[in-house]
Amino acid sequence: MSAVILPHSEGQTAKSLRRLTIAAKALSRPVKFMEVCGTHTMSAFRCGLHSLMPRNVTLLSGPGCPVCVTSQGDIDQLIELATDRDVTLCTYGDMLRVIGSEGSLEQCRAEGADVRVVYSSLDAVKLAAENPQREVVFAAVGFETTTPASAAAVIEASRLGLENFSILASHKLIIPAMRALLESGDVQVDGFLCPGHVAVIIGAAVFEPIVEKYHSPCVIAGFEGPQIAAALARLTELVVEGRAELENLYSQAVTEEGNLAAQAIIQEVFTPADWQWRGLGKLKSSGLALRFAYAKYDARTRFNLGSPTARENPGCRCGDVITGRATPIDCKLFATACTPVRALGPCMVSSEGTCQAWFKYHHVRTPKKVEAGS
């Protein structure tokens, strides 16, 4: 049996790259596009896409990694729950190494705190049902892709009548983040590579206002290298043609209206709230809080934690990296004090974080210096 597989079709790759090169030649100025999805970040670096792109086209990594945008205050609260409040804290693996103002959940675990890695929010509910004497808290992070699972966990806990389960919600919404970037003035982005996973849930149509109000082309794409290359080619063509439009290149998975059942379950459990983002500050209606009917499952209320603080690490430029104002090599800590082994900032912590992706995968050619923020 032949075990070799080629994840992408070579013909399609070559075609997309050729289109990108042709379109880039017609550009009158260098352009910067932004992806807002950690999976796009990782995939682009993994397949060496940056080493294949024309010099005048740059792909920036925006606020797409759920771990990157989780504020230090949120992480401090998780650590407080795991240590001072002696709960069983369930988390997705990526959150383990994120440094709060004092240490990480991984360090807490080594010191004896009961921190468990789960793959599904329902595993946390199951744990609570099996251990009625323990308080179980689920660290609910992520964009619209992981939110339905958190909502389902709350509904399941309610159905089972659990008295020992709650979530610490840090869920965020992608559209307000994109708006905030475009309105901040000093971030110049010529178009967005829109996240396929999120769009599966929220639908393609919600990106329309970004196109209409900010005249920023948006292309929704899947996660294979050739799909990203095709989206970049299309974005470049739209810039050359001077057209701001929304295009869906991932129509096999993304519909206009999205997944209505998933939207309904989010709506049932959560309500939009102003939220603190790492690097972006507090953004209006950019996060999700539990609705009043489910308030008993809110760990912040249950353990009287209050609002998370807005404190950030002063030396770390993750905020600028997320917003495209700087690339990782512009940060003094990058690859010196801050490495994947001892990650200071969240962009180095997550396997999808921009800094870790640069650290691991940056192409052999000397990195081209991106004029940050121009």
Add this chain to the structure above:
Amino acid sequence: MISANNLTESGITPATGQRISLAHGGGGQLTDDLLASCVLPRLANRALNELLDSALLPGVERLALTIDSYVVQPLKFPGGDIGRLAVCGTVNDLAVCGARPLGIALSLIMTEGLERRMLEDILDSIAAAASEANVCIVTGDTKVVGRGQGDGIYITTAGVGAAGTHKLHPDAVRAGDMLIVSGTIADHGMAVMLAREMPQVQSVLKSDVAPLNHMIEQLLRQVPGVVFLRDPTRGGLAGVAADLAARTGLHLTLLEKNIPVRPETWHAADMLGIDPLDVANEGKIVVVVRPDSVEQALDALCADKHGTDARVIGIFGKQNDGICELRTCMGGSRILQKPYGEQLPRIC
């Protein structure tokens, strides 16, 4: 305190009971009973049967010695179990150094309450793997720790081997040498990870855990141009390749499209956000070979059932930068680094 005698009189012989008890590790009659009824029938050979404090083995001039501990969970996984892993891991560590395994020392640390059936299955598996590798378990030890102090069973194996005449050393690697992998990568790590983290997921993934000493013996016998061998266990192919580049100081270029990955492994890794290059293998070797011996090496590997998917995946270049570069399927390039530790799945 309950003695062995009154337990036996009461008709409940702990060694034949359903679970391992603390007393089985006490070094008394119950330990003897466990060895006699459970261990020796499965692993018997001339050296072990002597039950001396040390096994006495026929002498050779240069010895290779290795030791490894195994703490894998779950204890049984698709394609193998902790017993097979413990034998193969040590046999392969000897074999990649060009040594012929002479004997294995086996230490079992069991947790009180371990099901006897599980122990028997693991011992059967140890016996089968040792027989496959044509090596004997020549000495051993068993201990039992209290409930909660361990997790089922931990196994340590030490192996001693007769060093061969074939010199295998990274310092001998030079520009132009080629890198071969003996088959599909990441099968072991992904099978174990799926079995542990997502037991509800049905999958055809199987660990590749296997003793490779026969394949390696043939390879070294037939191909004088083999320069160096490694088994890409923890840290995966990326770990070995990055290490080799750094150790030799040469530029190592790997071609992603030549690296064999089973579709099911690739999909499982993709689902969990893990790079197959970083994932452990237990039945594969990486071979550095002189360019004029490549065909010969591929022929030797492919002749063995564990090497049928062998491929040339890389070449050492002239630049002295110590970097491992991956030429991707898309035609791009990136630096390949050693992974950082525990593989953490992504969340979106």
